Amino acid sequence: MRLINRHPDRGGRLLLILLPFALLLFAYFAGSVSRLAENPNDKLLPSASQMAQAVDRLAFTEDKRTGNYLFWEDTGSSLKRLGLGIGIAALVGLCLGIAAGTLPLFSAPLSPLLTILSMVPPLAILPILFIVFGLGELSKVMLIVIGITPVLARDLEQRAREIPPELLIKAQTLGASTWTLILRVVLPQLLPRLLIALRLVLGSAWLFLIAAEAIASTDGLGYRIFLVRRYMAMDVILPYVMWITLLAWLMDLGLRRVTQLCFPWFEGSKV
Amino acid sequence: MKPFIEVRNVWQEYADQVVLERLNLNINEGEFCTMVGASGCGKSTFLRLLLGQERPSKGEILLGGEPLAGEPDASRGVVFQRYSVFPHLTVLDNVAIGLELPRAPIFGRLFGAGKREAREQAAVMLRKVGLGHALDKYASQLSGGMQQRLAIAQALIMKPRVLLLDEPFGALDPGIRKDMHSLLLELWNETKLTVFMVTHDLSEGFSLGTRLLVFDKTRIDPHAPNAFGARITYDIPLNSDRHAQRAVIESLPAHIGAHLYGDTQ
Numbered sequence: 006m007r008l009i010n011r012h013p014d015r016g017g018r019l020l021l022i023l024l025p026f027a028l029l030l031f032a033y034f035a036g037s038v039s040r041l042a043e044n045p046n047d048k049l050l051p052s053a054s055q056m057a058q059a060v061d062r063l064a065f066t067e068d069k070r071t072g073n074y075l076f077w078e079d080t081g082s083s084l085k086r087l088g089l090g091i092g093i094a095a096l097v098g099l100c101l102g103i104a105a106g107t108l109p110l111f112s113a114p115l116s117p118l119l120t121i122l123s124m125v126p127p128l129a130i131l132p133i134l135f136i137v138f139g140l141g142e143l144s145k146v147m148l149i150v151i152g153i154t155p156v157l158a159r160d161l162e163q164r165a166r167e168i169p170p171e172l173l174i175k176a177q178t179l180g181a182s183t184w185t186l187i188l189r190v191v192l193p194q195l196l197p198r199l200l201i202a203l204r205l206v207l208g209s210a211w212l213f214l215i216a217a218e219a220i221a222s223t224d225g226l227g228y229r230i231f232l233v234r235r236y237m238a239m240d241v242i243l244p245y246v247m248w249i250t251l252l253a254w255l256m257d258l259g260l261r262r263v264t265q266l267c268f269p270w271f272e273g274s275k276v
Numbered sequence: 277m278k279p280f281i282e283v284r285n286v287w288q289e290y291a292d293q294v295v296l297e298r299l300n301l302n303i304n305e306g307e308f309c310t311m312v313g314a315s316g317c318g319k320s321t322f323l324r325l326l327l328g329q330e331r332p333s334k335g336e337i338l339l340g341g342e343p344l345a346g347e348p349d350a351s352r353g354v355v356f357q358r359y360s361v362f363p364h365l366t367v368l369d370n371v372a373i374g375l376e377l378p379r380a381p382i383f384g385r386l387f388g389a390g391k392r393e394a395r396e397q398a399a400v401m402l403r404k405v406g407l408g409h410a411l412d413k414y415a416s417q418l419s420g421g422m423q424q425r426l427a428i429a430q431a432l433i434m435k436p437r438v439l440l441l442d443e444p445f446g447a448l449d450p451g452i453r454k455d456m457h458s459l460l461l462e463l464w465n466e467t468k469l470t471v472f473m474v475t476h477d478l479s480e481g482f483s484l485g486t487r488l489l490v491f492d493k494t495r496i497d498p499h500a501p502n503a504f505g506a507r508i509t510y511d512i513p514l515n516s517d518r519h520a521q522r523a524v525i526e527s528l529p530a531h532i533g534a535h536l537y538g539d540t541q
Contacts, residue, residue, distance in 0.1 A: 169358075169359035171356045171358070171359035171360060172359055172360075172362060174327070174329055174348050174354065175354060175356070175359075175360055175361075175362075175427075175430070176362075176377070177347065177348040177349065178327075178348050178349065178350060178352060178353055178354050178431070178434065178436070179350065179373060179374040179377050179378075179430065179434060180349075180350040180374065180377040180378035180434065181377045181384070182377075182381060184381075184382075184384070185377050185380070185381065185383075185384030188383070188384040189373060189376075189377065189384040189385065190362060193364045194363075194364055268364070269414070270363055270364050270365075270414040270415075270416050270417075271364075
């Protein structure tokens, strides 16, 4: 039988899903055990118990200096920045995308501008952000906003153009003005596509957040990782990375569920 | 009697291509015009001119003595071959939206009693086109024929004076197409709509229309195929019995006439 026609059955599928994860974990812990056997003070590949201790120290023990739980404090400030950044970017991107994608008079000046702006590497203008907005929260949120808004806006512009012109004409024959047409036809059709676009830019949003926190911050997940790097504290860095990955994955899952729940018509309309 | 729609010396040209030339036409109110012709001979272009989606390069179109509005509006309903219904709304809301949009300039939707009333009216219209059982389905879940029924209901709820149909049944199975024909004739009989329908199906054009317009090029230059546009080469009155029947019923006193229509349903 040709490879292209061979499908795993249910059990086989589950096995195939778990296999790469199991292999990764096995490779890591095999390496960790052999290094620690040679040198019990080795910091490069900490064992599971060392990582558990580090998590316990940061997440479930009060910090002696501030009296806070650093892990949760870091998570809170990072999520706040990320949420603000993504929220603002989604709103601005949606407005720009709708304007450029539905109104020809707005499309002419906006589309080329957005194309050019989305080519500016956001990390290259990070120093400018720090100079303009200071080292506070604003510049970190702004980095996320500037980083993902042009991408969102361009994607939504394209999606708005894909709405069949027949629908826009039909809405006009049903008495819609430009405003109500956008409100009742364009916006509801773009919202599920916005959620999909957000899932795709989630990775970049985290990238910009951690970059900003690494450079100028006093808390946050990215800050902590870059702080303990000086002590080669892999027992902290690895759990933090796993935690960030888990958070990102949960956000992706959440966005997908929201799309299915709020826009049940969407999947069907693509068939 | 002044004609309802007057087409005066209309030309439509794109860049170096002439699509329609010297179109002159008078249409009375209540006429059912079917338009046939080869592909690319300007039937759909003419429909877009009537819709206001495009404006003629030369000449003018009068609707009830007034120049036609230069953009689509509620006076002219339309059903396209595809993409005529909103996939993100339920069947009921697809029709109710037509009652909501003109009355709610800020939110585009009605609330409370207004919304209930709009939905009730929409439900009545939907039962008339045979969609009473599918009110809560999303439009994207409907079959092709049901979507076209919905699109017709959507257009008629606005009580337009003109209904424009651009190959509305072109993508449907023959059996369903027949059902749609009887539905359309029934609705045309009930309302005093003026209908324009583009079709590729000659028999459809002959059986439905009270007037058949054939679009064709009268002059062809083989070295410049785009130099001349299409004109209406045949203008055939059809089904005059339907006209006569309608005229008789209209001449009756209103209460008897209304009763008659009630019986035919």
